[in-house]
Amino acid sequence: MQSIEANGYSIIFGESGYDDFNKLIEQNNYSIIFILVDSITNEYCLPKFLPFLATEKTIEIIEIEPGESEKNITTCVEIWSILTEVGADRKSLLLNLGGGIITDIGGFVASTFKRGIDFINIPTTLLAMVDASIGGKNGVDLGNLKNQIGVINVPKMVLVDPKYLTTLPQNEMRSGLAEMLKHGLIFDAQYWSEFIDLNTVDFADFDSLIYRSIEIKNEIVMQDPSENGIRKALNFGHTLGHAIESYFLENENKKILLHGEAIAVGMILESYISWEKELISKTEYLEVKNLIKSVFETIVFEENDLQPILDLLIHDKKNEYGKIQFALLNGIGKIKINQEVDNEMIMKSFADYKS
Numbered sequence: 001m002q003s004i005e006a007n008g009y010s011i012i013f014g015e016s017g018y019d020d021f022n023k024l025i026e027q028n029n030y031s032i033i034f035i036l037v038d039s040i041t042n043e044y045c046l047p048k049f050l051p052f053l054a055t056e057k058t059i060e061i062i063e064i065e066p067g068e069s070e071k072n073i074t075t076c077v078e079i080w081s082i083l084t085e086v087g088a089d090r091k092s093l094l095l096n097l098g099g100g101i102i103t104d105i106g107g108f109v110a111s112t113f114k115r116g117i118d119f120i121n122i123p124t125t126l127l128a129m130v131d132a133s134i135g136g137k138n139g140v141d142l143g144n145l146k147n148q149i150g151v152i153n154v155p156k157m158v159l160v161d162p163k164y165l166t167t168l169p170q171n172e173m174r175s176g177l178a179e180m181l182k183h184g185l186i187f188d189a190q191y192w193s194e195f196i197d198l199n200t201v202d203f204a205d206f207d208s209l210i211y212r213s214i215e216i217k218n219e220i221v222m223q224d225p226s227e228n229g230i231r232k233a234l235n236f237g238h239t240l241g242h243a244i245e246s247y248f249l250e251n252e253n254k255k256i257l258l259h260g261e262a263i264a265v266g267m268i269l270e271s272y273i274s275w276e277k278e279l280i281s282k283t284e285y286l287e288v289k290n291l292i293k294s295v296f297e298t299i300v301f302e303e304n305d306l307q308p309i310l311d312l313l314i315h316d317k318k319n320e321y322g323k324i325q326f327a328l329l330n331g332i333g334k335i336k337i338n339q340e341v342d343n344e345m346i347m348k349s350f351a352d353y354k355s
């Protein structure tokens, strides 16, 4: 079994991890075990998970609807109410079995219910495995503003079992791939280079790519758990990516973008800005742009989309003293945080993205 030590918990990898998982549950003598799922992970993932759960304790399933539009405080109130009705106490455990929506909401609900109960993340999407389920960020959206309400609080354990991915649709796999590419770009040039020709990526060995991605995210979080410095590197592509995601979420005429789809655009735009600021070469910029465009379709932005997207940047959580702060590439595999960028340069990046 492979295991990665995180700040106060372990990330256990692979099917043999269920032994440690069951041991942890037994040691903590929980009163009731709640499993949070959405209707899709209830159908596809719960039947794969339950045979591995070895406990005599009462198990209660809580199901919510899938989708980013459910990641809000109303859904939290529903879950807190169910926990209360079923008699959850401070010795209850919440297992979050699902993608990033389930781990984000579940972690927040658990962290705040009776001032905090234990939770364990069992991510079932690629994005949640390599990113959302680790690092301790939990929370919900406020209206269309992403992740405005939340806490940093770590799970008791994260159990990553790639077998759940066999039912994950291709577009959701791509969404997770965006975060893996980001990990290479910001931290590990060698890892990035493994993706440069996607036709030659050995997907039979995908587990080891997932594992490396988790290591990178964890290493960055361990250095800076409360995001005062290097953890801001993980926001590469997310300053513009989140604004684009929020804008498309609230705009009825736009299709809703998956998180990774929006981040893919954000990474191209922010790589362009990195090039303009002479932090990467033109060759490096084109390598990033061409690789990402070979995986993700080009999103069409109308002229009148851009100002509302710029307006949304004001709400980015990295901002300090009213200034919008970017994490930009500083060569492939390195990052420069707290970079100010003017609107004119952002407009230029959108113009170049089209080409």
Ligand SMILES: NC(=O)c1ccc[n+]([C@@H]2O[C@H](COP(=O)([O-])OP(=O)(O)OC[C@H]3O[C@@H](n4cnc5c(N)ncnc54)[C@H](O)[C@@H]3O)[C@@H](O)[C@H]2O)c1
Residues within 6 Å of the ligand: 038, 039, 040, 041, 044, 045, 066, 067, 068, 071, 098, 099, 100, 101, 102, 104, 124, 125, 126, 127, 128, 131, 132, 133, 134, 135, 136, 137, 138, 146, 147, 164, 165, 166, 167, 168, 169, 172, 175, 259, 260
């Ligand atoms: N907390 C963090 O550090 C962090 C980091 C990155 C992203 N996020 C958040 O994660 C969220 C996105 O997560 P996501 O992409 O996993 O979305 P998601 O949870 O909506 O999952 C995507 C879809 O796949 C379905 N699904 C899940 N597992 C499946 C499986 N094994 N087989 C078939 N279908 C399955 C889900 O029901 C859903 O419809 C966003 O809200 C984003 O803000 C959080």
